[in-house]
Amino acid sequence: MTSTEPALRHALDRERAHHEHCRTVLAAMVEGAREHVVTGEDVSASGADAEVLGHRLRSRAREMRELPQGPLFFGRLDFAEGEEAGRALHIGRLRITEHPAAPPLVVDWRAPVSRAFYQATAADPRGVAVRRRFGWAPDARGDRADLTGLEDEHLGRGESRAGALVVREIERPRLGPMRDIAATIQPEQDDLVRAGLGDTVCVQGAPGTGKTAVGLHRAAYLLYTHPQRIRRGGLLILGPDPVFLSYIAEVLPALGETGVRQSTLAEEIARHPVTRTDGARTAALKHDARTAEVLRRALYARVDPGAAYDLAVPDGSYRWRVPAGTLARVVADVREEEPPYTVGRERVRARIAAHVREGAERRAGPRTDAWLRRVERSRPVGAALDAVWPRVRPEEVLAPLLTDPDVLARAADGILDADEQRALLRPGPAPRSWRSARWSAADLVLLDEVAGLLGHPEGYGHVVVDEAQDLSPMECRAIARRCAFGSLTVLGDLAQGTTPWAARTWRTTLAHLGRPDAAVTSLTTGFRVPKEVVDLTNRLLARLGVDVPPARSLRGGGELTLRACAPGAVPETVVEAVRHALARDGSVGVVAAGPDVPRLRAALDAAGLPAAGPEHLGARVAVVPASAVKGLEYDHVVAVEPAAIAEAEERGLHRLYVVLTRAVSRLDVVHTRPLPF
Structure with a gap:
């Protein structure tokens, strides 16, 4: 914020008070959703309407109850032009309002008006005079003290930058499950989201x-x-x-x-x-x-027009006949239409019945739909159908x-x-x-x-x-x-x-x-992945045989360490790398070829550094086989023997590329053999 310290404290106090008010209103919204369920149980309506209403009310109440605790807004827009001129809108993960017809206290990040938060620039301010971002303490639950700072971009004055709060949120240590990025969506990401x-x-x-x-x-x-x-x-x-x-x-x-x-x-x-x-x-x-x-050939080989025979369909004391040639033509015609197999079978059944109905009506007048259904489900029709178009x-x-x-x-x-x-x-x-x-x-x-x-x-x-x-x-x-x-x-x-x-x-x-x-x-x-790691993996990218543009990183300050060691010293070197990583914040992932995982976990346990498997997302240290690391991220990755990872499977170099790019702050490479990159 470009104002003096007392002004910043005053602005923070006002925003904290607004957040407290939002929490009170949200609690009332949750209670109101529960009361609507109780009220809805007494609504007089048809059974179907009451069930639909009840389902919607119960679903809404459940959704409100299950909202996770946390900050209720992460940004604010002060508009100088357009329909919202003179208004300040707080942007959060959920719309919060004291009454459906009242102006919202917090606007949902997905609302059209919120798009300016992600897309406005000094060159194209979209009516925004000031864009404010809020800084919340890590793992904030929305308490007053959790709001720790704010930054303003005066787009109307030509200011447009990624401030320290955005960088801090993006680079926050990665521990536990994936977080949402609603507060930090970039313009090119926003285009895809919407x-x-x-x-x-x-x-x-x-x-x-x-x-x-x-x-x-x-x-x-x-x-x-x-x-x-x-x-x-x-x-x-x-x-x-x-x-x-x-x-x-x-x-x-x-x-x-x-x-x-x-x-x-x-x-x-x-x-x-x-x-x-x-x-x-x-x-x-x-x-x-x-x-x-x-x-497809194997399935439709079971359809056999040649299996058609003269069909007699009983109707009281009379028998309606479908000649074999007619039945065969029906099957062939339906087969040429290429419907789903089960649909084709029922289509043949319907056309057999239609042929019988046509003959019956020529002889004795109109037939009812119930009569037609009896013909379709008669045993002789089912037997003929099983012969030419079997289940x-x-x-x-x-x-x-x-x-x-x-x-x-x-x-x-x-x-x-x-x-x-x-x-x-x-x-x-x-x-x-x-x-x-x-x-x-x-x-x-x-x-x-x-x-x-x-x-x-x-x-x-x-x-x-x-x-x-x-x-x-x-x-x-x-x-x-x-x-x-x-x-x-x-x-x-x-x-x-x-x-x-x-x-x-x-x-x-x-x-x-x-x-x-x-x-x-x-x-x-x-x-997320720092420049030092991206520069390394781009060298490997050229060997992968895919038409993919090289990546670039906006994040500096990463660390890349190559740890060469003797073949028998790999476990000790990994233990040393993990100890070094644990001196920093964040998660540590030790990634190795599958056969090496048990001995590395044993070495860490023996050193007093117990490690979990990849399924324990909140663990500080995890030992993960290279085959299971895709999609996961760790602040610090210890990649063990890249040559072994690359040789373990047909597309091993691609697997190694995955392993190296799991590091979002620091990467240690432990190796005894020449590096594939």
Whole structure:
């Protein structure tokens, strides 16, 4: 603030008093929501209307009760021009008002008027004279003393800068779950957050650019802007694994949004437990987009117009006849229309019944709908339908493909060569039936594909997909089926693709997601990872074979230490690096190739430095296998033997890139062998 110390104290006292008033009003809002539930129970209405009203009131009351404690505002706008001229608006994570018709005490950060907080500059002030940012103590719960400072930008005087409070918030030590970034959203991030509901957005984000936070804040923005449409269709957050979901779990509740499904794709498609493991080549083939056509052929091979026969449908003492040729033509016509398999079966049933009805009405006059339904559900019609278009489960389609060479050869002819077909077949005797079959993780993706051919799964209004660069074509298709009539936010970094089928271009991934024309936006400016680490990882980036622009960092003051040691001294060197890191604030992540993790944890325990695993997000020290660190961040990372990490898997250099970019303040590299970078 550019005023004298007494003026600053006076301004702080006024803002603290305003915050105290906001807390009182919020408590009244929470109590009012509870009272509305009680009042609503006595409302006289139809059963359906009362149930809808009750659900809405209870949901609102629950949301209000579940709001986490914390500061109620983080910024303020003083307007000099426009519709808000002469007003001062506090910006926070939730609208707070004494009465629905009264001016708000705090404006929701997602409201249109709040956009000026993120977009206004001295060159384009958007009517803002002063933008004020508030400094709150770490882990503030909203107490009066937690408001520790404020900074003003006088945009009307030409001032526009990122002040110390913004920098302090961005660089705050990282301990525990991910925090929201509502107070520090940058203009390019704000553009993505506020993209329209119908827009599918793909964000190519370098490490530390906030792409995950952008996706979560966009979800919160859409829930605020289109509440009925989004809640009716549902909103799904897809993460790569349960640890990552735990890491981001508190962001949306902190923004006032609860009840959003956060899941992994494996959970979404889990028809059976995973009880077998595929070899690398077999798994890659199952994730290959060509397999979709193999499955489609195998399913529709069960449709057989040649199995049609003369059908007699009883109607009292009379029998209505459907000649075999007519039935065969019906099946062939429906097959050419290419409906979902189950829809096609019912379409054949309906056309058989329509043919019978037409003959009956020519002979004896109109027939009722009830009569038509009896014909459709009659035993002879069902038997004929089973002959030409049989019922089938996904497992009944997939199990023969993986165990019978002849079945696979017919379905894969011209798609997979003989060697690829042999790689898909399971070794050993075939199970007696699909009920006794054991399934791999890749098999579940194939089963989901067949289920999608049978009938469309229930979809979502919007899906946010994080770490999307690691999705296979078949996994993309599974997501596309769940968002056929909605939109997507696709987040990832091609340089961090570590699966054998990881994307090398976003256009390929977007095509498999059914959004080939979606806009791709690159975020290259990092706010968390310091320049010293980014400069190192940019040297590795050139070796990864992906078309990704180098990252740049606005954050200096990081530390990079290379610790060379003898092969037998790695545990001791790691212990020394961790002791050094613990002298500073923040979290410490020791990241190594999977086989090295047990001995490093043992060494730290023996040294009196107990370490947790990656699932314990609040731990001060964690030892994490390189395969599990994606999406996580630590203030201080100790990367152990980069050469071993790079050699551990097919895309090991990409994995190493992930490991090195988990450091948001300091990076120690412990090595005995030459460094890959």
